[in-house]
Amino acid sequence: MNQLSFIPLGGIGDVTKNMYIYEYGDEMLIVDCGLGFADETMLGVDLLLPDISYILQAKKKIVGMVFTHGHEDHIGALPFLLSQLLNKGPFPMYATPFTAAVANEKLKEFGVQKRIDTVNFGETPKHMGSFTALFIRVTHSIPDTSHIFITTPIGNFYHGSDFKFDDTPFDGKKSNYDVIEQVGQKGVLCLLSDCLGAERQGRLPSELDILSQFENAFGETQGRCIVTTYSSNIARLNQIILASEKYNRKVCFIGRSLVKMKDISLRLRYLQIQPQTEIQIDQIDSYPENMLTLIVAGSQGQESSAMVRIADNEHRDIRLSEHDTVIFSADPIPGNETLVYELVDTLAKRGVKVLYPPLRRDFHVSGHGSSDELLHLMRLTKPKKLVPIGGNFRHMAAYKNLALSQSFQKSDVLLLDDGQEVLFAKDGTIKLGRNVPAKNVYVDEISGEEVESFVMRDRQKLSEGGVVIVLAEVDAQNSELISKPDIIMRGFRVENDSKLYGHMIADIKTAFRGKKGRVNNWVHLRKLIGEVVERRIFKDLRRRPLVLPVVIEA
The missing domain is CATH 3.60.15.10 (Ribonuclease Z/Hydroxyacylglutathione hydrolase-like)
Incomplete structure:
Protein backbone atom coordinates (compact mmCIF):
# COMPACT_ATOMS: atom_id res chain seq x y z
CA MET A 1 0.00 0.00 0.00
CA ARG A 203 -11.77 40.52 1.47
CA LEU A 204 -15.41 40.18 2.49
CA PRO A 205 -16.94 42.68 4.92
CA SER A 206 -17.83 41.33 8.35
CA GLU A 207 -21.19 39.81 9.20
CA LEU A 208 -21.27 42.27 12.11
CA ASP A 209 -21.61 45.19 9.67
CA ILE A 210 -25.15 44.14 8.77
CA LEU A 211 -26.73 44.86 12.17
CA SER A 212 -26.76 48.63 11.65
CA GLN A 213 -28.45 48.18 8.26
CA PHE A 214 -31.32 46.25 9.84
CA GLU A 215 -31.59 48.82 12.62
CA ASN A 216 -31.85 51.68 10.12
CA ALA A 217 -34.43 49.88 7.98
CA PHE A 218 -36.55 48.81 10.95
CA GLY A 219 -36.50 52.34 12.37
CA GLU A 220 -37.61 53.89 9.07
CA THR A 221 -40.36 51.40 8.19
CA GLN A 222 -43.89 52.48 9.15
CA GLY A 223 -45.36 49.03 8.55
CA ARG A 224 -44.14 45.48 8.96
CA CYS A 225 -40.55 44.52 8.25
CA ILE A 226 -40.62 41.25 6.32
CA VAL A 227 -37.17 39.69 6.05
CA THR A 228 -36.41 36.61 3.98
CA THR A 229 -33.06 34.90 4.40
CA TYR A 230 -31.41 31.50 4.59
CA SER A 231 -32.95 29.48 7.41
CA SER A 232 -29.53 28.22 8.51
CA ASN A 233 -27.88 31.65 8.84
CA ILE A 234 -28.28 31.86 12.61
CA ALA A 235 -26.04 34.92 12.95
CA ARG A 236 -28.36 36.74 10.55
CA LEU A 237 -31.43 35.66 12.52
CA ASN A 238 -29.81 36.95 15.71
CA GLN A 239 -29.19 40.35 14.13
CA ILE A 240 -32.76 40.60 12.84
CA ILE A 241 -33.99 39.79 16.35
CA LEU A 242 -31.69 42.40 17.96
CA ALA A 243 -32.79 45.11 15.54
CA SER A 244 -36.43 44.19 16.16
CA GLU A 245 -36.02 44.32 19.93
CA LYS A 246 -34.38 47.76 19.66
CA TYR A 247 -37.62 49.10 18.16
CA ASN A 248 -39.94 46.95 20.30
CA ARG A 249 -41.02 44.88 17.33
CA LYS A 250 -42.44 41.42 17.88
CA VAL A 251 -40.84 38.67 15.80
CA CYS A 252 -42.68 35.84 14.06
CA PHE A 253 -40.92 32.98 12.25
CA ILE A 254 -42.84 31.80 9.18
CA GLY A 255 -42.00 28.71 7.14
CA ARG A 256 -41.33 25.16 8.20
CA SER A 257 -37.59 25.08 7.47
CA LEU A 258 -37.10 28.33 9.34
CA VAL A 259 -39.07 27.20 12.39
CA LYS A 260 -37.10 23.95 12.47
CA MET A 261 -33.74 25.76 12.41
CA LYS A 262 -35.00 28.19 15.03
CA ASP A 263 -35.95 25.35 17.35
CA ILE A 264 -32.58 23.59 16.95
CA SER A 265 -30.72 26.87 17.53
CA LEU A 266 -32.70 27.66 20.66
CA ARG A 267 -32.09 24.17 22.01
CA LEU A 268 -28.34 24.54 21.51
CA ARG A 269 -28.43 28.19 22.70
CA TYR A 270 -27.11 29.55 19.42
CA LEU A 271 -30.15 31.83 19.01
CA GLN A 272 -30.90 34.59 21.52
CA ILE A 273 -34.41 36.00 21.79
CA GLN A 274 -36.31 37.53 24.70
CA PRO A 275 -39.35 35.44 25.73
CA GLN A 276 -41.71 38.36 25.11
CA THR A 277 -40.30 39.06 21.64
CA GLU A 278 -41.42 35.96 19.74
CA ILE A 279 -45.05 35.58 18.77
CA GLN A 280 -46.89 32.89 16.84
CA ILE A 281 -48.49 33.44 13.47
CA ASP A 282 -52.03 33.48 14.91
CA GLN A 283 -51.04 36.44 17.14
CA ILE A 284 -49.97 38.75 14.30
CA ASP A 285 -53.31 40.55 14.03
CA SER A 286 -53.10 41.50 17.72
CA TYR A 287 -50.29 44.00 17.08
CA PRO A 288 -49.96 47.19 15.01
CA GLU A 289 -48.03 46.76 11.78
CA ASN A 290 -45.16 48.96 12.98
CA MET A 291 -44.58 46.57 15.88
CA LEU A 292 -44.00 43.49 13.72
CA THR A 293 -41.03 41.78 12.10
CA LEU A 294 -41.79 38.68 10.04
CA ILE A 295 -38.85 36.40 9.27
CA VAL A 296 -39.97 34.31 6.30
CA ALA A 297 -38.49 31.27 4.56
CA GLY A 298 -38.18 31.29 0.77
CA SER A 299 -35.39 33.73 -0.10
CA GLN A 300 -34.59 31.68 -3.23
CA GLY A 301 -38.11 31.88 -4.64
CA GLN A 302 -38.77 28.20 -3.98
CA GLU A 303 -42.16 27.02 -5.20
CA SER A 304 -44.73 26.81 -2.38
CA SER A 305 -42.36 28.50 0.10
CA ALA A 306 -43.92 30.88 2.60
CA MET A 307 -42.43 33.96 0.90
CA VAL A 308 -43.78 32.97 -2.51
CA ARG A 309 -47.24 32.27 -1.12
CA ILE A 310 -47.28 35.64 0.66
CA ALA A 311 -46.25 37.40 -2.56
CA ASP A 312 -48.94 35.53 -4.51
CA ASN A 313 -51.56 36.47 -1.90
CA GLU A 314 -52.12 32.78 -1.20
CA HIS A 315 -50.93 32.59 2.42
CA ARG A 316 -53.69 31.85 4.91
CA ASP A 317 -52.53 34.32 7.56
CA ILE A 318 -50.50 37.03 5.81
CA ARG A 319 -51.73 39.76 3.47
CA LEU A 320 -49.28 42.38 2.23
CA SER A 321 -49.83 46.06 2.97
CA GLU A 322 -48.50 49.11 1.13
CA HIS A 323 -46.71 50.06 4.37
CA ASP A 324 -44.67 46.83 4.43
CA THR A 325 -40.98 46.61 3.56
CA VAL A 326 -39.64 43.29 2.26
CA ILE A 327 -35.89 42.76 2.70
CA PHE A 328 -33.95 40.06 0.86
CA SER A 329 -31.05 39.23 3.17
CA ALA A 330 -29.58 36.68 0.76
CA ASP A 331 -28.04 36.60 -2.69
CA PRO A 332 -29.57 34.29 -5.31
CA ILE A 333 -27.80 30.93 -5.37
CA PRO A 334 -26.31 30.35 -8.85
CA GLY A 335 -29.15 28.94 -10.97
CA ASN A 336 -31.92 30.49 -8.86
CA GLU A 337 -31.75 34.01 -10.30
CA THR A 338 -34.91 33.66 -12.39
CA LEU A 339 -37.00 32.40 -9.48
CA VAL A 340 -35.73 35.13 -7.15
CA TYR A 341 -36.37 38.02 -9.52
CA GLU A 342 -39.81 36.67 -10.43
CA LEU A 343 -40.56 36.82 -6.71
CA VAL A 344 -39.21 40.39 -6.50
CA ASP A 345 -41.40 41.37 -9.47
CA THR A 346 -44.48 39.89 -7.83
CA LEU A 347 -43.79 41.79 -4.61
CA ALA A 348 -43.23 45.03 -6.52
CA LYS A 349 -46.61 44.59 -8.23
CA ARG A 350 -48.19 44.39 -4.77
CA GLY A 351 -46.96 47.93 -4.09
CA VAL A 352 -44.65 47.08 -1.21
CA LYS A 353 -41.13 48.43 -0.80
CA VAL A 354 -38.61 45.74 -1.76
CA LEU A 355 -34.92 45.90 -0.81
CA TYR A 356 -32.96 43.27 -2.71
CA PRO A 357 -29.56 42.71 -4.32
CA PRO A 358 -28.24 44.31 -6.46
CA LEU A 359 -30.43 47.29 -5.45
CA ARG A 360 -29.20 46.91 -1.85
CA ARG A 361 -26.27 44.64 -1.07
CA ASP A 362 -25.75 45.80 2.51
CA PHE A 363 -28.22 43.28 3.99
CA HIS A 364 -26.11 40.28 3.06
CA VAL A 365 -22.52 39.06 3.25
CA ASP A 444 -38.46 11.94 -6.37
CA GLU A 445 -38.42 13.39 -2.85
CA ILE A 446 -41.53 11.48 -1.79
CA SER A 447 -40.59 7.96 -2.81
CA GLY A 448 -36.82 8.20 -2.96
CA GLU A 449 -36.97 6.43 -6.34
CA GLU A 450 -34.61 7.37 -9.16
CA VAL A 451 -36.13 9.28 -12.04
CA GLU A 452 -35.63 6.50 -14.58
CA SER A 453 -38.11 4.33 -12.74
CA PHE A 454 -40.63 6.77 -11.34
CA VAL A 455 -41.04 8.90 -14.46
CA MET A 456 -41.91 5.82 -16.51
CA ARG A 457 -44.22 4.70 -13.73
CA ASP A 458 -46.01 8.06 -13.68
CA ARG A 459 -46.35 8.20 -17.45
CA GLN A 460 -47.85 4.74 -17.48
CA LYS A 461 -50.29 5.61 -14.72
CA LEU A 462 -51.34 8.80 -16.49
CA SER A 463 -52.02 7.01 -19.76
CA GLU A 464 -53.83 4.04 -18.22
CA GLY A 465 -55.41 5.30 -15.04
CA GLY A 466 -55.77 9.08 -15.11
CA VAL A 467 -54.74 11.44 -12.33
CA VAL A 468 -56.06 12.42 -8.91
CA ILE A 469 -54.86 15.63 -7.25
CA VAL A 470 -55.40 16.01 -3.51
CA LEU A 471 -55.00 19.48 -1.96
CA ALA A 472 -54.71 19.35 1.83
CA GLU A 473 -54.23 22.42 4.02
CA VAL A 474 -52.28 21.40 7.13
CA ASP A 475 -51.54 23.37 10.30
CA ALA A 476 -47.76 23.89 10.53
CA GLN A 477 -47.88 23.83 14.33
CA ASN A 478 -49.71 20.58 15.01
CA SER A 479 -49.79 18.80 11.62
CA GLU A 480 -53.59 18.60 11.66
CA LEU A 481 -55.97 19.14 8.75
CA ILE A 482 -57.39 22.65 8.76
CA SER A 483 -60.26 22.02 6.36
CA LYS A 484 -61.74 19.35 4.14
CA PRO A 485 -59.25 18.33 1.42
CA ASP A 486 -60.01 19.32 -2.17
CA ILE A 487 -59.85 16.41 -4.63
CA ILE A 488 -59.65 16.73 -8.41
CA MET A 489 -59.99 13.67 -10.67
CA ARG A 490 -59.13 13.69 -14.36
CA GLY A 491 -58.79 11.02 -17.05
CA PHE A 492 -61.49 8.60 -15.90
CA ARG A 493 -65.22 8.58 -15.17
CA VAL A 494 -66.94 7.58 -11.95
CA GLU A 495 -70.68 6.85 -11.88
CA ASN A 496 -71.11 7.95 -8.26
CA ASP A 497 -68.23 10.35 -7.76
CA SER A 498 -69.74 12.04 -4.67
CA LYS A 499 -69.66 8.70 -2.85
CA LEU A 500 -66.00 8.15 -3.80
CA TYR A 501 -65.13 11.70 -2.77
CA GLY A 502 -66.73 11.08 0.60
CA HIS A 503 -64.82 7.84 1.10
CA MET A 504 -61.47 9.45 0.22
CA ILE A 505 -62.00 12.47 2.48
CA ALA A 506 -63.09 10.25 5.37
CA ASP A 507 -60.05 8.01 4.89
CA ILE A 508 -57.69 11.00 4.89
CA LYS A 509 -59.23 12.40 8.08
CA THR A 510 -59.00 8.99 9.75
CA ALA A 511 -55.33 8.66 8.79
CA PHE A 512 -54.53 12.10 10.23
CA ARG A 513 -56.37 11.34 13.46
CA GLY A 514 -54.39 8.12 13.77
CA LYS A 515 -51.11 10.05 13.59
CA LYS A 516 -52.23 12.43 16.39
CA GLY A 517 -50.02 15.22 15.09
CA ARG A 518 -46.86 13.13 15.42
CA VAL A 519 -45.91 13.36 11.74
CA ASN A 520 -44.52 16.85 11.00
CA ASN A 521 -42.45 15.95 7.96
CA TRP A 522 -44.19 17.33 4.87
CA VAL A 523 -42.72 14.58 2.69
CA HIS A 524 -44.18 11.90 4.95
CA LEU A 525 -47.56 13.66 5.06
CA ARG A 526 -47.70 13.75 1.26
CA LYS A 527 -46.82 10.07 1.15
CA LEU A 528 -49.47 9.27 3.77
CA ILE A 529 -52.19 11.06 1.79
CA GLY A 530 -51.10 9.43 -1.47
CA GLU A 531 -51.18 5.92 -0.03
CA VAL A 532 -54.61 6.43 1.56
CA VAL A 533 -56.16 7.72 -1.67
CA GLU A 534 -54.52 5.03 -3.82
CA ARG A 535 -55.89 2.29 -1.55
CA ARG A 536 -59.42 3.71 -1.61
CA ILE A 537 -59.55 4.13 -5.40
CA PHE A 538 -58.24 0.62 -5.97
CA LYS A 539 -60.71 -0.80 -3.47
CA ASP A 540 -63.72 0.98 -5.02
CA LEU A 541 -62.76 1.11 -8.70
CA ARG A 542 -59.93 -1.38 -9.21
CA ARG A 543 -57.97 1.43 -10.87
CA ARG A 544 -54.48 2.78 -10.17
CA PRO A 545 -54.39 6.43 -11.26
CA LEU A 546 -51.45 8.73 -10.61
CA VAL A 547 -52.11 10.37 -7.24
CA LEU A 548 -50.51 13.77 -6.63
CA PRO A 549 -50.87 14.91 -3.01
CA VAL A 550 -50.20 18.60 -2.39
CA VAL A 551 -49.73 19.68 1.24
CA ILE A 552 -50.22 23.40 1.84
CA GLU A 553 -48.54 24.68 4.99
CA ALA A 554 -50.74 27.10 6.92
Missing part, protein backbone atom coordinates in the same frame (compact mmCIF):
# COMPACT_ATOMS: atom_id res chain seq x y z
CA ASN A 2 2.10 2.86 -1.28
CA GLN A 3 -0.56 5.26 -2.53
CA LEU A 4 -3.74 7.06 -1.50
CA SER A 5 -6.70 7.64 -3.79
CA PHE A 6 -8.82 10.80 -3.65
CA ILE A 7 -12.14 10.69 -5.54
CA PRO A 8 -14.74 13.48 -5.65
CA LEU A 9 -18.25 12.15 -6.27
CA GLY A 10 -19.75 15.66 -6.21
CA GLY A 11 -18.80 19.25 -5.52
CA ILE A 12 -16.38 19.65 -8.44
CA GLY A 13 -17.53 22.03 -11.16
CA ASP A 14 -20.72 22.56 -9.19
CA VAL A 15 -21.65 24.07 -5.84
CA THR A 16 -23.82 21.14 -4.75
CA LYS A 17 -23.73 17.38 -4.03
CA ASN A 18 -20.46 17.64 -2.10
CA MET A 19 -19.12 14.14 -1.39
CA TYR A 20 -15.48 13.05 -1.34
CA ILE A 21 -13.68 9.74 -0.82
CA TYR A 22 -10.22 9.27 0.68
CA GLU A 23 -9.14 5.69 -0.01
CA TYR A 24 -6.14 3.83 1.37
CA GLY A 25 -5.71 0.07 0.97
CA ASP A 26 -9.11 -1.48 1.61
CA GLU A 27 -10.37 1.49 3.65
CA MET A 28 -12.56 4.45 2.69
CA LEU A 29 -13.09 7.70 4.58
CA ILE A 30 -16.03 9.76 3.28
CA VAL A 31 -16.29 13.53 3.71
CA ASP A 32 -19.78 15.07 3.38
CA CYS A 33 -22.89 13.74 1.68
CA GLY A 34 -24.77 16.60 0.06
CA LEU A 35 -27.63 16.99 -2.36
CA GLY A 36 -28.53 19.32 -5.20
CA PHE A 37 -31.84 20.71 -6.36
CA ALA A 38 -33.49 20.14 -9.72
CA ASP A 39 -34.05 23.04 -12.09
CA GLU A 40 -37.14 23.78 -14.16
CA THR A 41 -35.91 21.59 -17.03
CA MET A 42 -35.89 18.43 -14.88
CA LEU A 43 -39.57 17.61 -15.04
CA GLY A 44 -40.78 15.33 -12.29
CA VAL A 45 -37.51 15.57 -10.38
CA ASP A 46 -37.13 17.05 -6.88
CA LEU A 47 -33.55 16.35 -5.82
CA LEU A 48 -30.14 15.41 -7.16
CA LEU A 49 -27.99 12.95 -5.21
CA PRO A 50 -24.37 11.89 -5.62
CA ASP A 51 -23.79 8.62 -7.42
CA ILE A 52 -22.50 6.18 -4.77
CA SER A 53 -22.42 3.12 -7.04
CA TYR A 54 -18.61 3.04 -6.87
CA ILE A 55 -18.65 2.95 -3.07
CA LEU A 56 -21.23 0.17 -3.00
CA GLN A 57 -19.42 -1.97 -5.57
CA ALA A 58 -15.85 -1.48 -4.33
CA LYS A 59 -14.47 -4.31 -2.22
CA LYS A 60 -13.47 -1.87 0.47
CA LYS A 61 -14.88 -0.98 3.86
CA ILE A 62 -16.06 2.42 4.99
CA VAL A 63 -14.13 3.28 8.16
CA GLY A 64 -15.93 6.55 8.82
CA MET A 65 -17.83 9.60 7.61
CA VAL A 66 -17.12 13.18 8.64
CA PHE A 67 -19.12 16.32 7.86
CA THR A 68 -17.84 19.87 7.46
CA HIS A 69 -21.07 21.79 8.15
CA GLY A 70 -24.84 21.60 8.09
CA HIS A 71 -25.83 23.01 4.71
CA GLU A 72 -27.99 20.85 2.44
CA ASP A 73 -25.28 20.59 -0.21
CA HIS A 74 -23.07 18.88 2.39
CA ILE A 75 -25.48 16.77 4.51
CA GLY A 76 -28.81 16.70 2.64
CA ALA A 77 -28.31 13.39 0.81
CA LEU A 78 -27.51 11.47 3.99
CA PRO A 79 -31.10 10.33 4.78
CA PHE A 80 -31.43 8.97 1.24
CA LEU A 81 -28.06 7.19 1.05
CA LEU A 82 -27.04 6.18 4.57
CA SER A 83 -28.94 2.88 4.67
CA GLN A 84 -27.19 1.76 1.46
CA LEU A 85 -23.80 2.76 2.83
CA LEU A 86 -24.43 0.90 6.09
CA ASN A 87 -25.05 -2.29 4.11
CA LYS A 88 -21.27 -2.43 3.71
CA GLY A 89 -20.92 -2.65 7.49
CA PRO A 90 -21.09 -0.31 10.50
CA PHE A 91 -18.90 2.78 10.73
CA PRO A 92 -18.74 5.91 12.90
CA MET A 93 -19.91 9.36 11.79
CA TYR A 94 -18.63 12.62 13.27
CA ALA A 95 -19.59 16.29 13.07
CA THR A 96 -19.50 19.42 15.21
CA PRO A 97 -22.52 20.15 17.48
CA PHE A 98 -24.75 22.24 15.21
CA THR A 99 -23.95 20.13 12.15
CA ALA A 100 -24.73 16.92 14.02
CA ALA A 101 -27.98 18.34 15.40
CA VAL A 102 -29.26 19.40 11.98
CA ALA A 103 -28.24 16.15 10.28
CA ASN A 104 -29.61 13.95 13.06
CA GLU A 105 -32.94 15.76 12.87
CA LYS A 106 -33.09 14.85 9.18
CA LEU A 107 -32.24 11.22 9.90
CA LYS A 108 -34.95 11.12 12.56
CA GLU A 109 -37.56 12.54 10.16
CA PHE A 110 -36.74 9.88 7.58
CA GLY A 111 -36.86 7.08 10.13
CA VAL A 112 -33.13 6.29 9.89
CA GLN A 113 -31.87 4.95 13.23
CA LYS A 114 -28.15 5.73 12.87
CA ARG A 115 -26.94 9.00 14.43
CA ILE A 116 -23.90 11.23 13.97
CA ASP A 117 -21.62 11.57 16.99
CA THR A 118 -20.78 15.08 18.16
CA VAL A 119 -17.21 16.38 18.11
CA ASN A 120 -16.34 19.59 19.94
CA PHE A 121 -13.67 21.92 18.65
CA GLY A 122 -10.43 21.33 20.51
CA GLU A 123 -10.95 17.60 20.95
CA THR A 124 -8.21 15.22 19.93
CA PRO A 125 -8.40 13.87 16.37
CA LYS A 126 -10.81 11.03 15.65
CA HIS A 127 -9.15 7.78 14.54
CA MET A 128 -10.87 5.83 11.76
CA GLY A 129 -8.80 2.98 10.37
CA SER A 130 -5.63 4.41 8.84
CA PHE A 131 -7.04 7.95 8.97
CA THR A 132 -7.33 10.60 11.65
CA ALA A 133 -9.57 13.66 11.37
CA LEU A 134 -9.10 16.91 13.30
CA PHE A 135 -11.99 19.40 13.19
CA ILE A 136 -10.85 23.03 12.94
CA ARG A 137 -13.22 25.98 13.47
CA VAL A 138 -13.72 28.37 10.55
CA THR A 139 -16.34 31.02 9.88
CA HIS A 140 -19.10 30.55 7.32
CA SER A 141 -22.84 31.30 7.11
CA ILE A 142 -23.91 28.52 9.48
CA PRO A 143 -22.67 27.77 13.02
CA ASP A 144 -19.92 25.28 13.81
CA THR A 145 -18.47 25.09 10.31
CA SER A 146 -15.22 23.14 10.26
CA HIS A 147 -12.26 22.38 8.10
CA ILE A 148 -10.90 18.88 8.55
CA PHE A 149 -7.21 18.03 8.79
CA ILE A 150 -6.86 14.42 7.64
CA THR A 151 -3.73 12.41 8.30
CA THR A 152 -2.96 9.31 6.24
CA PRO A 153 0.04 6.97 5.85
CA ILE A 154 0.83 8.79 2.58
CA GLY A 155 0.64 12.36 3.85
CA ASN A 156 -1.63 15.02 5.32
CA PHE A 157 -4.66 16.54 3.61
CA TYR A 158 -6.38 19.78 4.57
CA HIS A 159 -10.05 19.54 3.56
CA GLY A 160 -10.99 23.22 3.41
CA SER A 161 -14.63 23.25 2.40
CA ASP A 162 -16.91 26.33 2.50
CA PHE A 163 -15.41 29.16 4.58
CA LYS A 164 -14.55 32.80 4.95
CA PHE A 165 -12.21 34.54 7.38
CA ASP A 166 -14.43 36.93 9.35
CA ASP A 167 -12.39 38.37 12.21
CA THR A 168 -15.43 39.99 13.86
CA PRO A 169 -18.16 37.36 13.47
CA PHE A 170 -21.45 38.09 15.18
CA ASP A 171 -21.07 35.20 17.63
CA GLY A 172 -17.44 36.08 18.39
CA LYS A 173 -16.20 32.65 17.28
CA LYS A 174 -13.37 33.40 14.87
CA SER A 175 -11.58 30.94 12.64
CA ASN A 176 -8.84 29.18 14.60
CA TYR A 177 -5.82 30.54 12.76
CA ASP A 178 -3.40 29.09 15.32
CA VAL A 179 -4.53 25.52 14.70
CA ILE A 180 -4.57 26.02 10.93
CA GLU A 181 -1.00 27.30 11.09
CA GLN A 182 0.05 24.43 13.37
CA VAL A 183 -1.24 21.76 11.00
CA GLY A 184 0.42 23.62 8.15
CA GLN A 185 3.73 23.28 9.95
CA LYS A 186 3.19 19.52 10.13
CA GLY A 187 3.15 19.45 6.34
CA VAL A 188 0.17 19.46 4.01
CA LEU A 189 0.44 17.29 0.94
CA CYS A 190 -2.75 18.70 -0.58
CA LEU A 191 -5.11 21.57 0.24
CA LEU A 192 -8.67 21.09 -0.98
CA SER A 193 -10.14 24.56 -0.87
CA ASP A 194 -13.45 26.34 -1.31
CA CYS A 195 -13.14 28.40 -4.50
CA LEU A 196 -16.61 29.95 -4.93
CA GLY A 197 -15.38 33.46 -4.08
CA ALA A 198 -12.19 33.32 -6.14
CA GLU A 199 -13.48 35.85 -8.69
CA ARG A 200 -13.97 38.55 -6.04
CA GLN A 201 -10.99 40.73 -5.20
CA GLY A 202 -10.03 41.67 -1.67
CA SER A 366 -21.46 35.92 1.42
CA GLY A 367 -20.36 32.86 3.33
CA HIS A 368 -17.54 32.20 0.86
CA GLY A 369 -14.25 34.03 1.21
CA SER A 370 -12.87 36.34 -1.47
CA SER A 371 -9.42 36.17 -3.04
CA ASP A 372 -7.47 37.50 -0.05
CA GLU A 373 -9.04 34.92 2.28
CA LEU A 374 -8.33 32.07 -0.13
CA LEU A 375 -4.72 33.22 -0.43
CA HIS A 376 -4.43 33.47 3.35
CA LEU A 377 -5.46 29.82 3.72
CA MET A 378 -2.80 28.84 1.18
CA ARG A 379 -0.16 30.73 3.17
CA LEU A 380 -1.21 29.21 6.49
CA THR A 381 -1.29 25.61 5.27
CA LYS A 382 1.69 25.75 2.86
CA PRO A 383 0.45 22.82 0.73
CA LYS A 384 2.41 21.06 -1.97
CA LYS A 385 -0.67 20.60 -4.16
CA LEU A 386 -4.04 22.34 -4.48
CA VAL A 387 -7.50 21.12 -5.52
CA PRO A 388 -10.28 23.75 -5.75
CA ILE A 389 -13.69 22.37 -4.71
CA GLY A 390 -17.23 23.64 -4.18
CA GLY A 391 -17.40 25.91 -7.21
CA ASN A 392 -18.18 26.01 -10.90
CA PHE A 393 -15.34 25.63 -13.40
CA ARG A 394 -14.91 29.39 -13.77
CA HIS A 395 -14.36 29.62 -10.01
CA MET A 396 -11.85 26.78 -10.19
CA ALA A 397 -9.99 28.56 -12.99
CA ALA A 398 -9.96 31.81 -11.01
CA TYR A 399 -8.60 29.92 -8.00
CA LYS A 400 -5.82 28.45 -10.13
CA ASN A 401 -4.86 31.94 -11.27
CA LEU A 402 -4.70 33.05 -7.64
CA ALA A 403 -2.37 30.17 -6.84
CA LEU A 404 -0.16 30.96 -9.83
CA SER A 405 0.19 34.52 -8.52
CA GLN A 406 1.98 32.98 -5.55
CA SER A 407 4.77 30.41 -5.80
CA PHE A 408 2.69 27.56 -7.21
CA GLN A 409 3.26 26.05 -10.64
CA LYS A 410 0.55 24.99 -13.09
CA SER A 411 1.20 21.34 -12.26
CA ASP A 412 0.55 22.06 -8.57
CA VAL A 413 -3.11 22.98 -9.09
CA LEU A 414 -5.40 20.11 -10.08
CA LEU A 415 -8.66 21.03 -11.81
CA LEU A 416 -10.75 17.88 -11.62
CA ASP A 417 -14.12 16.56 -12.72
CA ASP A 418 -16.51 14.62 -10.52
CA GLY A 419 -15.42 10.99 -10.54
CA GLN A 420 -11.79 11.77 -11.47
CA GLU A 421 -9.45 9.82 -9.21
CA VAL A 422 -6.14 11.34 -8.09
CA LEU A 423 -3.39 9.02 -6.85
CA PHE A 424 -0.92 10.32 -4.26
CA ALA A 425 2.16 8.08 -3.89
CA LYS A 426 4.60 7.77 -0.98
CA ASP A 427 7.47 8.90 -3.17
CA GLY A 428 5.69 12.21 -3.76
CA THR A 429 4.45 11.55 -7.28
CA ILE A 430 0.88 12.43 -8.16
CA LYS A 431 -1.09 11.23 -11.14
CA LEU A 432 -4.64 10.94 -12.38
CA GLY A 433 -6.28 7.54 -12.06
CA ARG A 434 -9.63 6.10 -13.04
CA ASN A 435 -12.85 7.88 -13.84
CA VAL A 436 -15.45 6.32 -11.55
CA PRO A 437 -19.23 6.75 -12.08
CA ALA A 438 -20.36 10.16 -10.81
CA LYS A 439 -23.58 10.93 -12.65
CA ASN A 440 -26.46 12.87 -11.17
CA VAL A 441 -28.98 10.61 -9.47
CA TYR A 442 -32.40 12.21 -10.03
CA VAL A 443 -34.79 11.55 -7.19
